[in-house]
Amino acid sequence: MTTYTAYAPGRINLIGEHTDYNLGFAMPIALEERTTVTFEPDGSDRITLASDEEGVGSAFDVTAQPGDVDGWASYAAGVVWALAQAGHPVVGGAMSVHSDVPIGAGLSSSAALECAVLLSMNAATGTELDNLDVARLAQRGENDFVGAPTGLMDQLASLGGEVDRALLIDFETSSVEPVAFELDAHDLVLLVVNSNAAHQHSTGEYRARRESCTRAARELGVDTLRDVQGEDVLERIGDSVDRARVRHVLSENQRVLECAKAMASGDFRRVGTLMDQSHASMRDDFEITTPHIDLIAESLGVHGALGARMTGGGFGGCVIALVPAPDVDRITTAVTSDIAERGFPDPTIFTARAGRGAALVNDRT
Numbered sequence: 001m002t003t004y005t006a007y008a009p010g011r012i013n014l015i016g017e018h019t020d021y022n023l024g025f026a027m028p029i030a031l032e033e034r035t036t037v038t039f040e041p042d043g044s045d046r047i048t049l050a051s052d053e054e055g056v057g058s059a060f061d062v063t064a065q066p067g068d069v070d071g072w073a074s075y076a077a078g079v080v081w082a083l084a085q086a087g088h089p090v091v092g093g094a095m096s097v098h099s100d101v102p103i104g105a106g107l108s109s110s111a112a113l114e115c116a117v118l119l120s121m122n123a124a125t126g127t128e129l130d131n132l133d134v135a136r137l138a139q140r141g142e143n144d145f146v147g148a149p150t151g152l153m154d155q156l157a158s159l160g161g162e163v164d165r166a167l168l169i170d171f172e173t174s175s176v177e178p179v180a181f182e183l184d185a186h187d188l189v190l191l192v193v194n195s196n197a198a199h200q201h202s203t204g205e206y207r208a209r210r211e212s213c214t215r216a217a218r219e220l221g222v223d224t225l226r227d228v229q230g231e232d233v234l235e236r237i238g239d240s241v242d243r244a245r246v247r248h249v250l251s252e253n254q255r256v257l258e259c260a261k262a263m264a265s266g267d268f269r270r271v272g273t274l275m276d277q278s279h280a281s282m283r284d285d286f287e288i289t290t291p292h293i294d295l296i297a298e299s300l301g302v303h304g305a306l307g308a309r310m311t312g313g314g315f316g317g318c319v320i321a322l323v324p325a326p327d328v329d330r331i332t333t334a335v336t337s338d339i340a341e342r343g344f345p346d347p348t349i350f351t352a353r354a355g356r357g358a359a360l361v362n363d364r365t
Contacts (some may be wrong), residue, residue, distance in 0.1 A: 004040075006039075006358065006360045006361060007358060007361060008035055008113075009030040011107065011153075012320055015275060016169075016278075018210075020151025020153040020169070023225075028156075028157035030167075034112060035116045036099070047061075047092050052098060066081070066144060075113050078145030082137040082145065083118065089127060099112065106314075106318050107311075110146075111154035111158050114141060115135075118134050118137060122134075123360050150313070152174070158358055161354065164182050165354055171226075181354050187325045190323075190352050191331070193348075196348060197292055209286060216243070220236060226253075247281075251285075276297075288315060296335065296347065297321075308321035328351065
């Protein structure tokens with residue numbers, strides 16, 4: 001019996017939050033942490049899933065429709081459904097899932113699972129698709145099957161990652177441009193502080209932010225907010241909340257572009273400043289941070305980070321920071337103490353670097 005193994009990494013978004021579905025810009029990295037799926041097709045119409053991390057197995061028919069599968073298995077079922085909807089072959093069998101991407105931390109464990117499932121299924125059926133096609137299928141599964149209204153960033157980052165490179169993504173054209181992210185050369189590290197407060201993309205708050213952007217675009221007479229990038233349009237938006245949401249998106253797009261230039265020139269102090277500004281915009285205009293997350297970002301800055309911001313869709317998850325390498329232990333200790341003093345859960349703190357994108361590992365008989 002032939003088995004097919006594929007992996008796909010999680011991702012960290014360095015800057016550019018809630019800009020993807022507005023056809024703006026973002027700059028993520030793929031992580032070294034990854035999800036691996038081993039698929040053994042058996043020619044049936046049913047897929048069984050096993051995962052040590054989830055602690056339970058699951059199963060679904062390859063003909064499953066939206067609403068038929070829930071929980072973590074819905075992400076796998078969703079991309080199988082998306083493949084079939086697009087006219088590509090799918091087949092049943094046994095899938096074994098292993099992952100070291102933290103779940104619910106804003107590091108896109110869901111996209112990692114989706115992309116690994118797609119690559120292993122496509123290998124089993126002989127389907128050849130490019131990264132953009134795979135990303136769009138994964139997004140459709142998450143949007144229309146799972147019901148999480150996410151953009152395309154997570155999947156593109158997971159599929160297109162490069163070692164020591166960030167990915168400048170233009171969501172209007174779906175172009176991906178690698179940008180040097182060589183922190184070692186500047187004696188810096190990317191510190192990740194997992195608040196251990198899980199976030200949920202499919203909650204009403206995430207959906208409400210997207211609806212606010214859509215409503216504002218309609219009021220401005222354009223298809224997406226990208227169409228008014230660089231224009232002075234805020235006074236034309238009647239609702240104060242919608243106005244603040246638009247201010248975040250348009251200013252965040254500009255910060256992404258400035259960050260890419262600063263990163264390419266090695267100006268990481270400017271990168272840090274832009275990260276701080278991004279967090280303030282998410283806190284004040286888009287209102288997707290929490291007191292817990294804000295405390296972490298503030299503490300990182302007080303104790304010596306060049307810049308810090310929440311990463312991910314919001315309402316929990318992780319804060320990232322650019323930190324001088326010699327100060328990692330000191331800053332980690334200080335931030336952990338600040339969090340404990342406020343009575344929040346102990347964080348999980350680790351360093352991260354840009355890693356390779358998703359790939360088929362092998363097929364063997």
